Amino acid sequence: MALKVRLRRQFLNVVLVLILAAGPAWADAPVDKAPVESKISSFLLDNGMEVVVIPDRRAPIVTHMVWYKVGSADEPPGKSGIAHFFEHLMFKGTARHKAGEFGARIAEIGGSENAFTSDDYTAYFQTVPPEALETMMEYEADRMRNLILTDAVIGPERDVVLEERGSRIENSPESLLAEEIDATLYQNHPYRIPVIGWMHEMEKLNRTDAVAFYDRYYAPNNAILIVAGDVDAGDVRMLAEKTYGKVPRGPDLPPRIRPTEPEQNTARTVTLADPRVSVPSFSRSWLVPSYHAAEPGEAEALDLLSEILGGGNRSRIYQALVVKSGIASSAGAYYDGSKLDETAFTVYGAPRGTAKLDEVQAAIDVEIALIAKDGVSEKELESARNRFLRSMIFARDNQASMANLYGTALATGSAMKDIEEWPDRIRKVTAADIQKVAAKYLAGDHSVTGLLLPSEPVQN
Amino acid sequence: MALKVRLRRQFLNVVLVLILAAGPAWADAPVDKAPVESKISSFLLDNGMEVVVIPDRRAPIVTHMVWYKVGSADEPPGKSGIAHFFEHLMFKGTARHKAGEFGARIAEIGGSENAFTSDDYTAYFQTVPPEALETMMEYEADRMRNLILTDAVIGPERDVVLEERGSRIENSPESLLAEEIDATLYQNHPYRIPVIGWMHEMEKLNRTDAVAFYDRYYAPNNAILIVAGDVDAGDVRMLAEKTYGKVPRGPDLPPRIRPTEPEQNTARTVTLADPRVSVPSFSRSWLVPSYHAAEPGEAEALDLLSEILGGGNRSRIYQALVVKSGIASSAGAYYDGSKLDETAFTVYGAPRGTAKLDEVQAAIDVEIALIAKDGVSEKELESARNRFLRSMIFARDNQASMANLYGTALATGSAMKDIEEWPDRIRKVTAADIQKVAAKYLAGDHSVTGLLLPSEPVQN
Numbered sequence: 001m002a003l004k005v006r007l008r009r010q011f012l013n014v015v016l017v018l019i020l021a022a023g024p025a026w027a028d029a030p031v032d033k034a035p036v037e038s039k040i041s042s043f044l045l046d047n048g049m050e051v052v053v054i055p056d057r058r059a060p061i062v063t064h065m066v067w068y069k070v071g072s073a074d075e076p077p078g079k080s081g082i083a084h085f086f087e088h089l090m091f092k093g094t095a096r097h098k099a100g101e102f103g104a105r106i107a108e109i110g111g112s113e114n115a116f117t118s119d120d121y122t123a124y125f126q127t128v129p130p131e132a133l134e135t136m137m138e139y140e141a142d143r144m145r146n147l148i149l150t151d152a153v154i155g156p157e158r159d160v161v162l163e164e165r166g167s168r169i170e171n172s173p174e175s176l177l178a179e180e181i182d183a184t185l186y187q188n189h190p191y192r193i194p195v196i197g198w199m200h201e202m203e204k205l206n207r208t209d210a211v212a213f214y215d216r217y218y219a220p221n222n223a224i225l226i227v228a229g230d231v232d233a234g235d236v237r238m239l240a241e242k243t244y245g246k247v248p249r250g251p252d253l254p255p256r257i258r259p260t261e262p263e264q265n266t267a268r269t270v271t272l273a274d275p276r277v278s279v280p281s282f283s284r285s286w287l288v289p290s291y292h293a294a295e296p297g298e299a300e301a302l303d304l305l306s307e308i309l310g311g312g313n314r315s316r317i318y319q320a321l322v323v324k325s326g327i328a329s330s331a332g333a334y335y336d337g338s339k340l341d342e343t344a345f346t347v348y349g350a351p352r353g354t355a356k357l358d359e360v361q362a363a364i365d366v367e368i369a370l371i372a373k374d375g376v377s378e379k380e381l382e383s384a385r386n387r388f389l390r391s392m393i394f395a396r397d398n399q400a401s402m403a404n405l406y407g408t409a410l411a412t413g414s415a416m417k418d419i420e421e422w423p424d425r426i427r428k429v430t431a432a433d434i435q436k437v438a439a440k441y442l443a444g445d446h447s448v449t450g451l452l453l454p455s456e457p458v459q460n
Numbered sequence: 461m462a463l464k465v466r467l468r469r470q471f472l473n474v475v476l477v478l479i480l481a482a483g484p485a486w487a488d489a490p491v492d493k494a495p496v497e498s499k500i501s502s503f504l505l506d507n508g509m510e511v512v513v514i515p516d517r518r519a520p521i522v523t524h525m526v527w528y529k530v531g532s533a534d535e536p537p538g539k540s541g542i543a544h545f546f547e548h549l550m551f552k553g554t555a556r557h558k559a560g561e562f563g564a565r566i567a568e569i570g571g572s573e574n575a576f577t578s579d580d581y582t583a584y585f586q587t588v589p590p591e592a593l594e595t596m597m598e599y600e601a602d603r604m605r606n607l608i609l610t611d612a613v614i615g616p617e618r619d620v621v622l623e624e625r626g627s628r629i630e631n632s633p634e635s636l637l638a639e640e641i642d643a644t645l646y647q648n649h650p651y652r653i654p655v656i657g658w659m660h661e662m663e664k665l666n667r668t669d670a671v672a673f674y675d676r677y678y679a680p681n682n683a684i685l686i687v688a689g690d691v692d693a694g695d696v697r698m699l700a701e702k703t704y705g706k707v708p709r710g711p712d713l714p715p716r717i718r719p720t721e722p723e724q725n726t727a728r729t730v731t732l733a734d735p736r737v738s739v740p741s742f743s744r745s746w747l748v749p750s751y752h753a754a755e756p757g758e759a760e761a762l763d764l765l766s767e768i769l770g771g772g773n774r775s776r777i778y779q780a781l782v783v784k785s786g787i788a789s790s791a792g793a794y795y796d797g798s799k800l801d802e803t804a805f806t807v808y809g810a811p812r813g814t815a816k817l818d819e820v821q822a823a824i825d826v827e828i829a830l831i832a833k834d835g836v837s838e839k840e841l842e843s844a845r846n847r848f849l850r851s852m853i854f855a856r857d858n859q860a861s862m863a864n865l866y867g868t869a870l871a872t873g874s875a876m877k878d879i880e881e882w883p884d885r886i887r888k889v890t891a892a893d894i895q896k897v898a899a900k901y902l903a904g905d906h907s908v909t910g911l912l913l914p915s916e917p918v919q920n
Contacts, residue, residue, distance in 0.1 A: 077537060078719040080648075180726040183647035187640070188540075188658065192647065198722035259538040262658035266640040269729040273905065445733065 040406075041233045042416050045240060047249040048221025052406050052416070053236045054228035056399045062229035063400045064136045065125035066144075067407040069224070070217035072197070073119040073190040073258055073340070081197015082213050084117040085161050085205055089214075090124060091115075092153045094146035099153075102139045106132075119191055120340045121411035127400065130230045137243035144218055144247055154207045162203065165196050173274035173452060180270050181450040185285050188259045189341060219250020226407050228399035256413075261287055261342055264446040273453040279329070280357045281350035283450045284364070288441045290339035292413030299337045300425050301433040302345060302441070306335035307384040308376050308434065309367060310347055314383070316367045317347065327355035327363060340412045345441060357451070368442050375435035388426050500866075501693045502876050505700060507709040508681025512866050512876070513696045514688035516859045522689035523860045524596045525585040526604075527867040529684070530677035532657070533579040533650040533718055533800070541657015542673050544577040545621050545665055549674075550584060551575075552613045554606035559613075562599045566592075579651055580800045581871035587860065590690045597703035604678055604707055614667045622663065625656050633734035633912060640730050641910040645745050648719045649801060679710020686867050688859040716873075721747055721802055724906040733913040739789070740817045741810035743910045744824075748901045750799035752873035759797045760885050761893040762805060762901070766795035767844040768836050768894065769827060770807055774843070776827045777807065787815035787823060800872045805901060817911070828902050835895035848886050 042052045072083045093099035106113050111128035126136050169175040179194045186192035197205075225244060227236045264287065291299040310317040310333025321328035331349035347368070349360040395401040409419045502512045532543045553559035566573050571588035586596050629635040639654045646652035657665075685704060687696045724747065751759040770777040770793025781788035791809035807828070809820040855861040869879045 078717075176725045179722075180647070180724070180728070183722075184644050184728060187643035187652065198648065200720060200722060257538075260660060262639075262660060264640070265636045265732060267731045267733075268640070268644060269731075271727045271729075272725060273727075 039233075040416075043237065045220060045245050047245065047247060048219075049240070049244050049247075050224045050410065051236065051240050052224065052226045052410070053231065053233040054226065054399065054402045054406065055231060055233070056229050056402070058230075060129055060230050061127060061399065062130045062133050062227060062231055063125060063127050063403045064133060064140070065123055065226040065228075065403050065407055066140050067121050067123040067224040067226065067411045068217060069120075069222050069256070069411050070122055070213075071118050071120040072193060072195040074217070074256065075190070075193070075213075076209075078201060079205065079209055079213075080193045081161065081165075081202040082205055082209050083122055084196050085158065085202065086210060086213050086218075087115050087117045087122050087124075088157050088161055089147060089149065089153065089210060090143055092157070093148055094142050095148065096142055096146065097139060102143070105135065105139070117195055119195055121407070123407055123411075125400075125403070133227065133231065133236075134239050134243065137239055141243040141247050144220065144223070144244070147214065149207060149210050149214065151207050154205075154210055158202070158205055161196070162199065165199055165202060169194070169196060170199070173272055173276050177270065177272040177450050177452050180272070181283065181285065181448055184268050184270050185287065185344060185448040186261065187264070188261050190258055191339070191341065191343075216251065216253070220244055220247045221249050222253055224407060224410050226403045228403040256340060258341060267445050268448045269451060270448065271451040271453065273455040275455045277452055277454045279350050280451070280453045281330075281348065282357055282361055282452070283346050283348040284361070284447050285344040285346040285450075286441050286443075286447050287342050288335065288345040288437075290341060290343040290412070291337045291409075291418075292340050293342050294337075297425065297429065297433060298437055300422075300429045301437045302335045303337055303388065304381065304384050304426070304429050305371070305376075305434045305438055306333045306345065307387065308380050309333045309371060309438075310364075311384070316371070316380075317349070317364055320367055321349060321360060321363050322352075325363065326352060328352055328360050331360065331364065338408045338412050357453075361449075365444065368438060371435060372439040372442065375431045378431060381429070381431050381434065385426055385429065389423050392423055499693075500876075503697065505680060505705050507705065507707060508679075509700070509704050509707075510684045510870065511696065511700050512684065512686045512870070513691065513693040514686065514859065514862045514866065515691060515693070516689050516862070518690075520589055520690050521587060521859065522590045522593050522687060522691055523585060523587050523863045524593060524600070525583055525686040525688075525863050525867055526600050527581050527583040527684040527686065527871045528677060529580075529682050529716070529871050530582055530673075531578050531580040532653060532655040534677070534716065535650070535653070535673075536669075538661060539665065539669055539673075540653045541621065541625075541662040542665055542669050543582055544656050545618065545662065546670060546673050546678075547575050547577045547582050547584075548617050548621055549607060549609065549613065549670060550603055552617070553608055554602050555608065556602055556606065557599060562603070565595065565599070577655055579655060581868070583867055583871075585860075585863070593687065593691065593696075594699050594703065597699055601703040601707050604680065604683070604704070607674065609667060609670050609674065611667050614665075614670055618662070618665055621656070622659065625659055625662060629654070629656060630659070633732055633736050637730065637732040637910050637912050640732070641743065641745065641908055644728050644730050645747065645804060645908040646721065647724070648721050650718055651799070651801065651803075676711065676713070680704055680707045681709050682713060684867060684870050686863045688863040716800060718801060727905050728908045729911060730908065731911040731913065733915045735915040737912055737914045739810050740911070740913045741790075741808065742817055742821055742912070743806050743808040744821070744907050745804040745806040745910075746901050746903075746907050747802050748795065748805040748897075750801060750803040750872070751797045751869075751878075752800050753802050754797075757885065757889065757893055758897055760882075760889045761897045762795045763797055763848065764841065764844050764886070764889050765831070765836075765894045765898055766793045766805065767847065768840050769793045769831060769898075770824075771844070776831070776840075777809070777824055780827055781809060781820060781823050782812075785823065786812060788812055788820050791820065791824065798868045798872050817913075821909075825904065828898060831895060832899040832902065835891045838891060841889070841891050841894065845886055845889065849883050852883055 039055045040052065042050065044050055070083060072080065075082050091099070091103065103113060106126055106128065109128055109132050111126055111132065113126040115124045124140065128136055169179065182194065183192045225240060288302055289298055307315065309315060310331065312318065315332065317331045317333060321331040328349045329352040333347045335345045336343045347364050349364055351357050351360050395405055406419060499515045500512065502510065504510055530543060532540065535542050551559070551563065563573060566586055566588065569588060569592050571586055571592065573586040575584045584600065588596055629639065642654065643652045685700060748762055749758055767775065769775060770791065772778065775792060777791045777793060781791040788809045789812040793807045795805045796803045807824050809824055811817050811820050855865055866879060
């Protein structure tokens with residue numbers, strides 16, 4: 001059975017972080033135009049399945065992904081964890097292919113596979129030689145509708161996800177704190193509920209829940225097929241019609257409109273003290289719009305703000321706290337814009353040596369206040385913008401990155417056009433736009449602060 | 461149109477507070493046996509409506525109440541406020557009686573009426589001379605099914621509830637803070653959502669929502685009729701059959717099982733600073749079982765714990781903080797046991813003079829820790845127990861109190877027998893039981909603290 005990975009961050013940011021971690025000097029060089037690659041194409045099958053083809057002929061490899069537009073935030077009340085649990089069940093057998101056969105086949109041809117569940121989507125992918133693409137499609141189309149979901153299948157797999165929660169969350173003070181920060185930041189929206197589910201609800205997930213979830217959400221008209229690599233759009237269309245095209249359309253789903261947040265008027269603090277914690281740390285989050293939920297330009301400005309404020313070792317927070325004053329061993333900021341609904345902008349830090357946690361917090365507050373008051377320089381903006389634009393270019397160099405980027409965006413409410421125009425929208429962000437979103441969204445009186453403390457009292 | 465009242469506390473506690481506020485010496489006198497009143501009776505109509513009759517012939521007055529087993533915690537996701545909004549709509553017209561006619565009729569005969577919505581129930585009542593009881597039943601049975609819910613009715617009334625939220629909540633820092641404390645204390649259960657609703661969701665409530673809510677919940681098999689006062693069970697049965705008995709049974713409703721809380725591992729703080737606040741204050745709440753959700757005896761022990769710890773001016777907290785050290789101008793504790801699901805145990809306080817808020821908090825923590833460590837004395841227990849038992853006797857002296865007591869209990873999962881046996885169960889609580897619930901539930905590392913502060917920074 002395949003390992004399961006859960007991604008919660010904007011994929012683009014992940015790409016950026018990977019690229020910028022190395023910190024090459026040329027990453028700051030101006031980029032006026034991204035190289036045009038017009039070969040990416042998309043079309044719909046008759047049953048409503050969206051198909052995106054991203055050709056990359058440099059090596060005989062293909063990345064085949066199916067994204068379902070369903071994640072933990074779409075779960076019925078009281079059924080937390082069903083989306084992720086279902087991801088596991090997708091590795092069970094169908095009438096045609098018994099459990100394990102798909103994975104064995106991939107291993108046999110030297111390929112790899114994986115799957116992940118987030119708040120907004122669930123995705124399955126394989127990386128294989130091009131000649132195996134049709135086989136992948138056959139298997140993937142087969143399990144879209146034909147899983148055998150008996151109690152004998154459900155029960156043991158529920159134990160597996162319970163065990164997964166035990167080892168990933170219950171054993172980790174960081175993860176337990178992160179869960180309760182989300183549950184405090186979101187008072188109404190289902191993003192307050194952990195993707196993996198809450199133990200007491202996961203324990204009760206059953207066959208009825210699984211079948212209802214499968215019948216509702218696993219259908220071609222709720223799925224996006226992305227094929228990247230050594231392929232040709234015409235071939236992909238032919239193979240997709242031959243495999244996925246045979247799967248009947250599912251029920252028409254209503255728009256993905258979830259309960260939204262009320263106006264928030266309080267500053268909240270969530271504290272977890274645990275003997276397993278050696279160095280205290282903190283995070284502070286604010287609700288901000290995602291790309292999908294934002295007014296035009298605001299998400300792009302938030303992305304650049306997070307980069308300038310705390311997006312790596314050239315950022316203001318890193319330079320001030322880690323390099324100059326040295327009070328922090330780590331500090332930064334991130335913005336998770338690839339969500340369907342209102343999302344979080346977060347700053348974080350941990351003290352170094354004898355520095356106190358509240359010094360670190362105060363120093364970060366100073367950096368935020370400075371941008372809200374005086375804005376950012378043209379030089380900072382240009383440098384951050386260039387890093388973002390380069391990230392898109394570098395993403396093109398990796399077929400899996402490109403497939404992920406398109407899948408994430410399309411599954412969280414963006415259109416093909418939005419992805420294509422993103423570099424232009426990033427180019428248009430001004431220093432004033434960045435100052436404006438900092439002042440508008442990052443006010444302390446409605447933030448949620450998480451404190452992870454050693455269980456021996458620390459002075460802070 | 462009638463005024464609407466929202467009750468969120470256990471009614472019994474309210475009775476207690478009213479009685480104990482005067483603090484008569486005899487309230488501490490031993491009570492070995494409550495006087496037996498065996499006249500309270502209950503029965504079901506054929507359509508499933510439960511009827512309770514509480515005779516009290518001392519004055520020619522009757523309290524007529526209908527309780528619906530639906531409150532804000534039963535609302536569909538994203539429709540917060542519909543239960544309370546619907547309470548308002550119940551004062552609109554039917555085909556038989558135009559809007560305002562019911563109220564005018566009550567006023568004409570010198571009666572009074574009111575209604576209230578809580579998390580778990582919605583109730584309507586009138587106090588009238590006995591000869592008007594049949595008329596009240598006719599009107600109440602008529603509006604149970606026959607409301608005319610046009611957009612012309614809905615729109616203006618939605619403006620009324622929006623205005624009500626504006627004046628009661630938005631204009632009150634205390635209320636805004638209380639809302640976000642609930643939204644933080646409850647991470648999953650709908651008690652996190654305000655009874656009146658969140659503004660942004662209330663604004664969208666429409667005719668479709670109202671009709672769906674009415675059709676689902678307003679039916680005799682989801683209602684409890686309580687008649688208290690100068691009546692006879694036989695007459696009530698005859699009148700109820702003649703009026704409510706004609707209303708057809710509604711859909712069978714599933715058990716009221718709502719999403720429950722996950723294990724909570726963090727201490728949370730919710731802070732609201734506002735220029736309208738002059739004296740800072742704090743509250744600290746823990747999730748604890750309600751009467752309906754508790755293991756046998758635990759709710760009774762929590763009730764007595766709240767009384768001994770902070771239930772009036774003889775309580776430990778009051779004596780220590782207000783009387784002896786004088787650091788607090790107010791301080792106490794309460795437990796809201798009359799809920800269907802897991803509820804809150806809360807302590808609170810405000811500093812006096814130059815005392816600091818955190819001194820008050822620390823002094824209350826000391827009192828909790830003392831009980832958790834050393835328990836309570838037999839004398840304290842006996843005194844608190846006697847006050848509780850007397851409260852039940854005094855409640856009997858007021859027909860509206862009795863009607864409320866039975867309605868609240870029956871609408872939150874208790875049976876007639878539970879109400880009758882409550883004094884015996886209170887008698888059985890031991891000092892060890894109280895120590896045990898204090899130690900089990902009131903641990904600081906998973907509490908939610910609310911801080912209401914002047915917006916000028918205060919030293920604390």
